[in-house]
Amino acid sequence: MTRGMWVWMSVCLGVGCGPRLEHPEVATRILAETDQDGDDAISPEEYATLALPRQGFAPLDTNHDRRLDAAELEKAFLTSSPTDFQDEGRRAVHRKYGHPFGGPVDEGVPRGKGKGKGKGKDSRPSRGKGPPPGAPR
Amino acid sequence: MKRVVAILGLLAACAEPPPPHGIVLVSIDTLRADHTSPYGAPMAATPTLSRLAAEGTLFERTFSQSNETLFSHASLFTSQLPSDLGRVDYDLTIPDGTPTVASALSDAGWTTGGIVAGGHLARVFGLDDGFQTYVEGQRWGTFQETEPMAARWLDDVAAGDDPFFLFLHSYDCHAPYTKPHVFGRLSTPGYDGFMLDRVHDSITYEKIYNGALYPDLPLSQLVNDRGQRILTPEVHAQLAQHAADPASRRLTLSKDDIAFLKGLYASAALYADLWLQVLLDDLAERNLLDTTTIVVVSDHGEGLLDHGYFNHRDSLHDSATQVPFIVWRPGASEKGVRQREVTRLLDVSPTILGLASIDIPETMQGVDLSTCLDGGSCNTPGTAYSEAVLEMTSVTDGVMRMTVTGAPAHTHAMTTRIQKPAPAFATVWDAGGAPGTEQAMSLLELDPVVLGRLQAGALQARRAGGAR
Numbered sequence: 001m002t003r004g005m006w007v008w009m010s011v012c013l014g015v016g017c018g019p020r021l022e023h024p025e026v027a028t029r030i031l032a033e034t035d036q037d038g039d040d041a042i043s044p045e046e047y048a049t050l051a052l053p054r055q056g057f058a059p060l061d062t063n064h065d066r067r068l069d070a071a072e073l074e075k076a077f078l079t080s081s082p083t084d085f086q087d088e089g090r091r092a093v094h095r096k097y098g099h100p101f102g103g104p105v106d107e108g109v110p111r112g113k114g115k116g117k118g119k120g121k122d123s124r125p126s127r128g129k130g131p132p133p134g135a136p137r
Numbered sequence: 138m139k140r141v142v143a144i145l146g147l148l149a150a151c152a153e154p155p156p157p158h159g160i161v162l163v164s165i166d167t168l169r170a171d172h173t174s175p176y177g178a179p180m181a182a183t184p185t186l187s188r189l190a191a192e193g194t195l196f197e198r199t200f201s202q203s204n205e206t207l208f209s210h211a212s213l214f215t216s217q218l219p220s221d222l223g224r225v226d227y228d229l230t231i232p233d234g235t236p237t238v239a240s241a242l243s244d245a246g247w248t249t250g251g252i253v254a255g256g257h258l259a260r261v262f263g264l265d266d267g268f269q270t271y272v273e274g275q276r277w278g279t280f281q282e283t284e285p286m287a288a289r290w291l292d293d294v295a296a297g298d299d300p301f302f303l304f305l306h307s308y309d310c311h312a313p314y315t316k317p318h319v320f321g322r323l324s325t326p327g328y329d330g331f332m333l334d335r336v337h338d339s340i341t342y343e344k345i346y347n348g349a350l351y352p353d354l355p356l357s358q359l360v361n362d363r364g365q366r367i368l369t370p371e372v373h374a375q376l377a378q379h380a381a382d383p384a385s386r387r388l389t390l391s392k393d394d395i396a397f398l399k400g401l402y403a404s405a406a407l408y409a410d411l412w413l414q415v416l417l418d419d420l421a422e423r424n425l426l427d428t429t430t431i432v433v434v435s436d437h438g439e440g441l442l443d444h445g446y447f448n449h450r451d452s453l454h455d456s457a458t459q460v461p462f463i464v465w466r467p468g469a470s471e472k473g474v475r476q477r478e479v480t481r482l483l484d485v486s487p488t489i490l491g492l493a494s495i496d497i498p499e500t501m502q503g504v505d506l507s508t509c510l511d512g513g514s515c516n517t518p519g520t521a522y523s524e525a526v527l528e529m530t531s532v533t534d535g536v537m538r539m540t541v542t543g544a545p546a547h548t549h550a551m552t553t554r555i556q557k558p559a560p561a562f563a564t565v566w567d568a569g570g571a572p573g574t575e576q577a578m579s580l581l582e583l584d585p586v587v588l589g590r591l592q593a594g595a596l597q598a599r600r601a602g603g604a605r
Contacts, residue, residue, distance in 0.1 A: 007522065026411050033181065033407065034319040042319060052321030052333075060318070076318050082279045082309065082408075085317040089337025100340040100356055 029072035041067035156494050158428035159603040161303045165409045166206055167310040168460045169438030171572055172406055183410035193465030194474040194510040198535045201437045201482045202522035204449050204457040207257035210264055210438035214238055216486040216501035219524050220547035221602030226363040226526055230263035236488035236498035240492050241269025242302045245495045248294055251304040252287045254278035258306055262362050264445050280307040288419040295423040306569045309409040312339040312396030314401035320499045332394050343445040346380045346460030349387040354379045370526050373451040427467050428490055435460040443573030453523045453531035453540055456572040464510055474512040481521045501600045520594025532595040536569040555595045
């Protein structure tokens with residue numbers, strides 16, 4: 001039995017085979033790339049060495065078993081916007097080291113309070129919950 | 138005998154897939170070829186690209202016609218040089234009425250959609266010409282946003298009978314490279330150096346030169362005609378001057394720091410590759426994959442300190458211009474073909490139109506490569522010519538490269554410099570090795586036959602778009 005099949009089995013055992021993961025191959029591959037000790041899960045210690053930033057394990061561990069399995073990884077993968085992540089990271093850099101052009105630090109708009117594209121939670125893709133603003137229909 | 142010929146003909150016809158019902162062109166912004174698995178990176182780097190290449194045709198030596206998103210995509214869509222469309226600066230737009238791959242397909246009855254990640258592909262730059270649907274995600278955005286948008290567009294497409302063309306784009310490999318969660322330090326787990334909390338700002342990368350970060354480098358911006366704030370093109374020269382000043386504060390990058398930064402880029406490439414697999418899954422779920430041709434390219438590469446910078450705007454070396462180009466056709470006979478001829482992003486639109494059996498507009502300068510997906514001769518010019526906003530042009534035959542500076546790309550002055558290159562403004566490079574290993578040569582050392590070939594390639598490309 002291949003390692004991928006073991007991961008598949010763990011997904012089935014962990015979250016059940018239905019409803020199935022939307023993109024099981026993605027979760028399987030993320031896990032294969034990131035699981036350093038081969039237990040088909042990401043421990044808090046592994047997460048701390050891999051993630052940017054190092055904090056943030058607990059919200060992803062939805063069943064509170066101190067390990068991120070394929071289902072939890074896929075959920076984290078599909079619900080975290082890299083663009084929002086980078087925006088927040090950039091503001092943190094500016095707060096610590098100053099704005100690169102000398103202006104005030106852009107504190108952004110709190111999630112869910114922005115208007116229009118790119119300013120709030122609603123602008124992020126949400127599979128199966130209708131199109132984000134601007135999506136073709 | 139006639140019967141044998143007829144049977145052979147029938148077999149040959151059976152080997153070719155029918156014209157595609159759909160064509161998807163994916164542009165993974167800022168992805169340099171040599172950092173993908175089918176172009177030499179480890180298999181785990183971009184496994185989806187590897188699979189597509191193994192089941193399709195990979196063009197080993199494809200070069201973009203510019204090193205920046207706006208100019209490169211304008212050239213990709215129109216199959217014309219950036220300077221054929223106007224002055225190569227941030228006010229460039231595709232002139233009204235210029236045929237594009239999307240307009241040609243639309244005119245032929247195809248449903249066309251562009252799902253882009255904003256930035257220099259925003260509608261304001263005019264790159265939406267010919268697309269019936271053109272949707273912008275967040276500025277400098279990600280497949281995580283644009284791919285689901287594309288999937289919803291495919292829902293509508295799948296419900297109809299018309300053939301379709303989808304252009305899908307993201308900036309996932311563009312600085313600052315960073316990705317949330319476990320993609321962060323995938324290649325360098327445990328890294329805890331001083332770059333850890335600086336890498337989220339793309340401006341940080343602008344301040345790296347020859348192995349050091351210059352945090353106090355003063356930067357300036359310009360505002361283009363569209364009101365967008367852009368770093369001044371002179372930033373690279375300013376950085377080099379700043380670095381040469383002994384009084385400038387510098388933070389030297391260790392091997393671990395550099396590995397960390399390069400690892401972020403590798404993680405970003407894998408992340409983009411994962412979304413490419415999601416796209417394939419979505420096509421399959423809609424029963425479209427079996428009739429859809431997939432074309433994957435990038436618009437330009439990225440310097441990863443190859444020539445001093447973490448950037449792509451500063452040079453036209455292979456690191457900034459050599460891009461992946463893979464064509465995957467369901468049911469086609471070609472499997473794992475590696476085409477060695479020098480090709481260009483100019484050739485992509487004619488190839489797509491060739492695959493769709495649509496006449497190629499006369500304004501398009503590229504070559505239809507659909508006839509050489511099986512590894513046969515492509516009849517390309519054998520050279521690739523590129524232009525940059527920094528008053529710079531470059532031409533390569535895949536081994537040698539000549540770069541000419543000091544005049545805007547669209548001017549007769551640049552033509553004259555290419556015709557009569559001199560060491561003051563023309564440099565030649567032995568680019569036969571991996572990107573970043575180029576060896577500078579004296580212009581006088583270069584074999585006159587090679588020099589003539591490079592000059593002719595550049596001039597032919599420039600003439601094709603009209604006299605300058």
